[in-house]
Each structure stands twice: as structure tokens, then as C-alpha cells.
Amino acid sequence: MEQRNRANGKIELEGLPKEIIAGVIIAQMYQAQCAARSHPDPSAREQIITATDLVLDLLNGYTTSAVVAAIPRIQAILAG
Numbered sequence: 001m002e003q004r005n006r007a008n009g010k011i012e013l014e015g016l017p018k019e020i021i022a023g024v025i026i027a028q029m030y031q032a033q034c035a036a037r038s039h040p041d042p043s044a045r046e047q048i049i050t051a052t053d054l055v056l057d058l059l060n061g062y063t064t065s066a067v068v069a070a071i072p073r074i075q076a077i078l079a080g
Contacts, residue, residue: 022059025055025059026056026059029052029055029056030052030056032048032051032052033048033049033052035048036048036049036052054067
């Protein structure tokens with residue numbers, strides 16, 4: 001069985017360069033897209049690709065009005 005890296009605690013992101021955080025997120029999104037291409041369930045494959053595209057677009061400054069409207073809620077979740 002493949003070994004998976006699991007988060008074993010919350011780390012403090014404050015003070016870390018945003019470019020480093022974005023780089024990690026970008027790498028994970030592309031890794032998820034690669035894995036999605038071979039996913040046996042077409043519906044799941046499409047959901048994964050849609051989600052990763054949304055994150056990558058957001059990191060590039062593009063998003064939808066629904067995401068912009070949800071930002072305060074997302075901030076509240078992250079702060080909690």
C-alpha cells in the first residue's frame with residue numbers, strides 16, 4: 001500500500017513567504033490533476049479537474065463572482 005503524507009498538526013503560516021505557500025499549492029493541484037486523469041470514475045475525474053482548475057485560476061487572479069462572494073465565509077473558516 002502506498003504511504004501517504006498526513007498532516008500531524010496545524011502549522012503557523014503567518015510570516016512564511018506567500019510565494020512558497022502558493023508554490024506548494026500549485027504543485028499539489030497539478031499532482032491531483034495528473035492523478036485525476038487515470039481515475040476510473042469519470043464523474044470524480046471531472047470534479048477533481050474542475051476543483052483544481054478553480055484553485056489554479058484563483059492563484060492566477062481569476063475567479064467567479066460566487067467565489068468572491070464566498071471569501072468572507074472562507075476567511076471566517078480559516079480564522080476559526
